[in-house]
Amino acid sequence: MVTRPDRDGDQQLRLLDDAWDKASQHWHDGMTRQFDTDHLTPLLRESRGYLEALRKLMDMLDAAERDTEG
Amino acid sequence: MTSVHADIDALKGLREALVRYRHAQREVASRGEEEIKVVRASLEAKASRWRAQLEQCQAEFGACQERAAQAAAGSAADGPVAGDDPVDCSGYAQAVEQCGERLEQIRRWQQRIDAESSEFQGTASRFGDLLENDLPRTEEHLLALIRSLEAARRVQAPGA
Numbered sequence: 001m002v003t004r005p006d007r008d009g010d011q012q013l014r015l016l017d018d019a020w021d022k023a024s025q026h027w028h029d030g031m032t033r034q035f036d037t038d039h040l041t042p043l044l045r046e047s048r049g050y051l052e053a054l055r056k057l058m059d060m061l062d063a064a065e066r067d068t069e070g
Numbered sequence: 071m072t073s074v075h076a077d078i079d080a081l082k083g084l085r086e087a088l089v090r091y092r093h094a095q096r097e098v099a100s101r102g103e104e105e106i107k108v109v110r111a112s113l114e115a116k117a118s119r120w121r122a123q124l125e126q127c128q129a130e131f132g133a134c135q136e137r138a139a140q141a142a143a144g145s146a147a148d149g150p151v152a153g154d155d156p157v158d159c160s161g162y163a164q165a166v167e168q169c170g171e172r173l174e175q176i177r178r179w180q181q182r183i184d185a186e187s188s189e190f191q192g193t194a195s196r197f198g199d200l201l202e203n204d205l206p207r208t209e210e211h212l213l214a215l216i217r218s219l220e221a222a223r224r225v226q227a228p229g230a
Contacts, residue, residue, distance in 0.1 A: 004105075005098045005099075005101035005102045005105065006098070006102070008094070008097075008098050008101075009094075009095060009098040012090075012091055012094040012095055012098065015087065015090075015091070016087055016088070016091045019083060019084055019087030019088075020084065020087075022080065022083065022084075023080040023081065023083055023084035023087075024080075025080070026076040026077050026079070026080035027077045027080045027081055027084075028077075029077065031215060035211075035212075035215075039208045039211065040208075042204075043200065043204070043205065043208065046196065046197060046200050047095070047197070047200075049193060049197075050099075050193050050194065050196070050197035053190050053193040053194075054098075054102050054190070054194075056186075057102070057106070057186055057187065057190050058102070058105065060182065060183065060186055061105060061106065061109040061183065064109060064113060064179040064182070064183060065109060065112065067175065067179065068113060068116050068172075068175060068176050068179060
């Protein structure tokens with residue numbers, strides 16, 4: 001079964017979150033917080049915004065297909 | 071992981087995760103765009119079918135109305151003939167109406183999808199820019215950190 005791209009994107013986001021959790025257990029020097037603030041947080045925020053917009057659009061496409069069947 | 075290089079290994083793991091993330095999300099974005107194209111094409115094909123159906127229904131309705139007019143003219147000239155039913159075109163009229171409604175329903179979905187897709191393109195474009203430009207810079211930044219940590223350890227190692 002083919003999964004929707006937005007759901008695969010969410011899964012990838014969770015994997016990156018997990019990777020960050022794992023990395024931050026061992027990497028906690030002065031650069032860690034700066035990396036989080038300057039790079040990771042904006043990346044996760046932008047990714048979540050995109051995936052939410054993609055989810056809404058995919059929901060609409062599914063509804064359009066269902067509503068115009070037959 | 072308890073080695074003295076655990077932080078370096080952690081950074082390497084994070085960098086690899088970011089590279090995988092970039093490739094995977096690029097694929098996600100591409101599939102999203104493809105899905106929009108597929109549904110647009112599907113709706114256009116449905117609209118085309120219903121337009122053809124509507125034309126056929128209109129032609130049948132027109133032919134029925136013509137028969138009804140001829141029958142009415144015949145009745146007026148010759149008087150009603152026993153056994154002749156009046157021509158009923160209401161079924162054809164209903165079919166025309168139904169086809170028109172289906173076509174209109176598809177047209178409304180097409181308009182909604184056009185509007186939403188257009189709005190989505192702004193978000194998608196920012197995300198694409200992040201994947202193509204920002205994320206590689208982040209990966210490079212991590213690589214520089216890894217190299218500087220490795221270099222520092224090599225310097226420290228002889229006296230450690």
